[in-house]
Amino acid sequence: MSGLDIPETVDANDVAEYTDDVDVLVLGAGIGGCCAAVEAAAAGASVIVLERSAAAGGTSCMAGGHFYLGGGTAVQQATGHEDSADEMVKYLTAVSRDPEPDKIRAYCDDSVEHFGWLENLGFEFERSYYPEKAVIQPQTQGLMFTGNEKVWPYKDQAIPAPRGHKVPVPGDTGGAGMVIGLLVDRLGELGVPIRYEVGGRALIVDDSGAVVGARFKDGATEGFIKAKSVIIAAGGFVMNPDMVAEYVPQLAEKPFTLGSTYDDGLGIRMGVSVGAKLKHMDQAFITAxxxxxxxxxxxxxxxxxxxxxxxxxxxxxxxxxxxxxxxxxxxxxxxxxxxxxxxxxxxxxxxxxxxxxxxxxxxxxxxxxxxxxxxxxxxxxxxxxxxxxxxxxxxxxxxxxxxxxxxxxMSLGKALYAGFTIGGMATTVDGAVLHEDGSVIPGLYAAGACAANLAQDGKGYASGTQLGEGSYFGRRAGASAAAHI
Ligand SMILES: Cc1cc2nc3c(=O)[nH]c(=O)nc-3n(C[C@H](O)[C@H](O)[C@H](O)COP(=O)(O)OP(=O)(O)OC[C@H]3O[C@@H](n4cnc5c(N)ncnc54)[C@H](O)[C@@H]3O)c2cc1C
CATH class of the missing domain: 3.90.700.10 (Succinate dehydrogenase/fumarate reductase flavoprotein, catalytic domain)
Known part of the structure; x- marks a missing residue:
């Protein structure tokens, strides 16, 4: 299958046998998929997670560990930084090229709760502030400015507040792996199996057009899992040269691509196979x-x-x-x-x-x-x-x-630019994937980098929005998928 091929859907009538029958099937064990699986299982759903690689975490495990959170988190309060959900809404709306008001509102209103949910996994963001202008705090300081909050024109549109919460792991890469480890532990406690080296390959569709499961590949063998809902959380497409050339040629030219092996857009293409609308596909985070x-x-x-x-x-x-x-x-x-x-x-x-x-x-x-x-x-x-x-x-x-x-x-080709893709499937505030015509595709959800949420382009990007939205909207997708059981 070439990098642009859309996987053919499987007609449910043609499936002779399913290996499993679950409420929620999650494809991908990164930040989006793990959070979705935890919430779905916590709501009482039976859940299976398929992970194409031999370990959980994908690109999330490469991340420095910024979560974009605000509205008065314990770290903001302890370090004397006033913030409110309303100011956060104003800021995220101002930096979005195509703001989705319901998503921004929900993300900001729930940010303090989400901060608590993350800490409840078993760690604490350090109650400390890093005042320097930097890409990421070098040590474990819990908070810094990671966006354009103090930059014109945004500083005139919302009261600036630092919202880049870093997990307490020193260094500039890999910190978020700690959160993935805790999520995997939580999934174990909830009895959710993660099947490693098993990749979702195609969606199964019934006569009504609803997604009712997925075909998977496990080494040389293939099988079918029946599910009331499927959540695609399979990451972005920066490692797929054909998709990059097609959608974000500026990233194809010279920058170093930042991602894990399986960021090949298969999840996005599976969404397209059932008519998913894609958004912001021409946008990338590129930086030097x-x-x-x-x-x-x-x-x-x-x-x-x-x-x-x-x-x-x-x-x-x-x-x-x-x-x-x-x-x-x-x-x-x-x-x-x-x-x-x-x-x-x-x-x-x-x-x-x-x-x-x-x-x-x-x-x-x-x-x-x-x-x-x-x-x-x-x-x-x-x-x-x-x-x-x-x-x-x-x-x-x-x-x-x-x-x-x-x-x-600072020229492209001279400076060492690196980047990743930003676009993905259009979704509702609860992660349900949308058709081109704006209607919901029954049974299908998307979370993480394969969905289009808050991060929309590099100019408006704030470090922490990817892990932030992947975890938050992943949770919403999991809870919503579980509600349909
Ligand atoms: C160096 C670096 C630093 C970064 N730092 C930050 C940061 O500090 N803060 C921030 O917000 N963002 C950061 N980002 C971006 C962020 O890491 C990603 O956008 C985010 O982790 C994506 O999460 P995800 O769950 O969508 O994807 P992933 O974490 O990649 O998870 C997707 C998983 O799906 C699996 N998979 C793929 N296809 C299939 C399939 N067909 N079936 C089953 N499984 C499949 C993959 O193997 C992978 O494990 C950084 C990125 C990089 C590269």
Whole structure:
């Protein structure tokens, strides 16, 4: 089957024998699938989880461990950060390219409860705050800003609050694996089997068009499981080159793809096989952070025309998203001698240093007059803590007027961009998959990266929304699927 093939559905009338008959069948044991399975089983449903790989966790186990939560969580309160569900709603609505008000409302209203549900799995987010501008807290600090809450125009649309809750595991990758381990334990307590190295291959459909189970592959053998509801939680499609080329060619060009082996979009294609509508398929999280250190954000990002195009203090994937819109997807970060420091992770390579702005313009192949005037304008206002063009926060405003000047390359193909896909199946607030015409596909649910919920593009992305929405809407899908037993 090629990377774009849609798996043929199985007619229920043609199935001679089922290996199992359950209330809820979950395909995939990542954050979305595990949370769905826990809630379905807790509601009394009989549940089986199929996991294509030999271990649970998929891409979730690679994640640093940010959960985007707010509205007054215990960590926000303990660290003196006021927040409310209403401000969180305003923010998430403002950053969404196509806001789904019922989902945003539910996510924010239930965020404190969801925080408690996660901690009840058996861990505590540390009651501490990491104040630096960083991609992720280096240690176990429980809270930091992980989005564009303090960035214009959003800072004028909702009162900024930090909402990036990190699980108490040091380091920048793999922290969420701890949560997966606890979810697997909980599934064990609830008596839910996870069948490893068994992948869902196609959906079984009855005469009414309802999904009533799935065909699976277990090594060389195949079988059929009957289920009142099927929840697809099989991850995104970043590891499927054909789908990436078809839907998100900007990710196919040069970035390093971030995902686990089975992020091949099979779950999404199974949804399409029964008419699922897809959303945000052309969107991706693509990033090459220039910070830390945050002092570099006092500099200017300029495009090939020598002009600024973004508030440099934006969340890294927002800045990168704007780089992708510039001529040749090229940009340079310029700092003067007083603000020059080597990045901790040199993803945007240092190009060179120059004694004068004119020499720098020549070195970067930019128009001299334009670069001089861009720098002059920026410096004049920055000296007064102002940025009338992009409204960068005063803490990141400083004139860049003491040569020599240095430049870092933010261009695609030069900087080390990495990314993952964002689009997936359209769903209701309870995870039911929607047809193209907006009606619900009976018996089918989707959760996690194969569903389209809060994360909609890289420019509006906040770290923690994927694990946050995967766990929260996964729970809702599980509870809703169980309600149909
Ligand atoms: C390096 C990195 C860091 C990240 N950090 C964060 C972060 O801190 N916060 C955040 O919110 N997001 C983060 N993300 C994104 C986030 O990890 C993912 O979006 C999220 O984990 C997806 O969860 P999921 O349950 O949908 O998919 P997965 O966790 O990938 O789970 C899907 C599972 O389904 C299995 N599967 C696939 N096909 C089938 C099939 N046909 N049948 C049965 N099983 C199948 C897979 O093997 C996999 O185990 C990060 C991503 C990366 C790569």
């Amino acid at each position: 952070p220039v910070y830390p250190p945050s002092i570099l954000l006092t500099g200017l990002a300029v495009n090939k025309e020598g002009k600024r195009f973004v508030a440099e203090d934006s969340y890294h994937s927002r800045t990168s998203g704007f780089v992708m819109d510039q001529t040749d997807r090229s940009a340079y970060l310029i700092v003067d001698e007083a603000h020059m420091q080597r990045p901790e992770f040199p993803l945007c390579p240092f190009i060179d240093g120059w004694e004068t702005v004119e020499e720098m313009a020549d070195g970067l192949g930019l128009d001299r007059d334009t670069l001089v005037s861009t720098l002059d304008r920026y410096n004049t206002y920055a000296a007064n803590g102002e940025d009338p063009d992009f409204h960068k926060s005063p803490e990141f405003l400083a004139p860049q007027d003491r040569g020599p000047w240095a430049a870092f390359d």
